[in-house]
Amino acid sequence: MKVSSFEAKSIITKSNIPGIDHVINPYIGCQHACLYCYAEFMKRFTGHSGETWGDFLDVKQFGLDKIKPEKYDGKTILLSSVTDPYTPLEVKYENTRRILERLIGTRANIQILTKSRLVERDIDLFQQFERIQVAVSMNTLDTEFARIIEPRASNPQDRLKALQRVAGMGISTYVFLSPIFPKITDWKVIINAAQTITNEFHFENLNFRGHNTPRIMGLIAERYPDLSEYYNQIRRDPTMWDVIEEEIEDYCNVMKLNCKIEFHHGGFTKSK
Numbered sequence: 001m002k003v004s005s006f007e008a009k010s011i012i013t014k015s016n017i018p019g020i021d022h023v024i025n026p027y028i029g030c031q032h033a034c035l036y037c038y039a040e041f042m043k044r045f046t047g048h049s050g051e052t053w054g055d056f057l058d059v060k061q062f063g064l065d066k067i068k069p070e071k072y073d074g075k076t077i078l079l080s081s082v083t084d085p086y087t088p089l090e091v092k093y094e095n096t097r098r099i100l101e102r103l104i105g106t107r108a109n110i111q112i113l114t115k116s117r118l119v120e121r122d123i124d125l126f127q128q129f130e131r132i133q134v135a136v137s138m139n140t141l142d143t144e145f146a147r148i149i150e151p152r153a154s155n156p157q158d159r160l161k162a163l164q165r166v167a168g169m170g171i172s173t174y175v176f177l178s179p180i181f182p183k184i185t186d187w188k189v190i191i192n193a194a195q196t197i198t199n200e201f202h203f204e205n206l207n208f209r210g211h212n213t214p215r216i217m218g219l220i221a222e223r224y225p226d227l228s229e230y231y232n233q234i235r236r237d238p239t240m241w242d243v244i245e246e247e248i249e250d251y252c253n254v255m256k257l258n259c260k261i262e263f264h265h266g267g268f269t270k271s272k
């Protein structure tokens with residue numbers, strides 16, 4: 001793991017993600033090294049072209065006093081969009097924790113999204129926010145499959161246990177079912193496993209990008225060869241996701257779940 005640090009011009013930046021006003025990415029890079037990650041495009045803009053996603057981490061240095069909590073009142077801030085705020089080295093560098101400490105007092109809606117059980121470390125901080133939601137992202141309960149597609153993230157059961165502890169302290173939570181691998185992700189089983197923790201579920205489709213497509217298709221060819229043709233089709237024809245979207249909507253209605261479908265086909269173009 002190559003770790004370096006640099007002085008960031010700003011730590012809270014404007015976002016073009018629907019429903020999100022600002023994002024905070026305390027690091028560049030992400031140790032979780034998910035096979036399907038589409039944040040890998042960041043390599044091009046940050047001097048990491050040619051390096052392997054997951055094998056480097058830039059720790060952002062920034063003036064904490066520049067963060068003005070009141071400036072974001074009424075806005076929605078997401079941690080994080082192109083890294084995981086609880087990437088393993090957060091234990092050492094504590095960038096996420098220090099930012100949250102500084103933001104206490106804001107009336108912004110803080111959204112925390114992670115694949116790490118480390119999130120429970122900051123329950124004491126979450127409790128001090130007026131509006132905050134904590135989510136874990138997952139797409140399987142199968143530990144072996146998770147280890148292949150998300151090699152350095154916490155295993156799915158540990159993510160759920162961490163979310164349970166967060167929810168148990170009275171903090172609003174949801175499960176982000178992402179990315180859905182069509183015909184592989186059993187989202188109903190995940191909902192069933194998480195329903196005692198939360199009633200809120202968000203859904204995101206698998207995003208095929210230039211850099212991740214060979215890895216995804218290689219995985220399908222190796223482990224699910226019968227699905228290779230289907231994956232080729234859905235890659236070429238994203239409208240095939242509409243069938244999955246309708247199935248999710250119907251299920252959520254019947255089960256009276258609070259669901260948000262955030263499918264987007266090649267960019268943040270489709271969101272409900």
Ligand code: SF4
Pocket residue numbers: 030031032033034036037038039081082083084115153
């Ligand atoms: S946790 Fe998120 S940002 Fe990190 S590698 Fe996985 S998908 Fe990418």
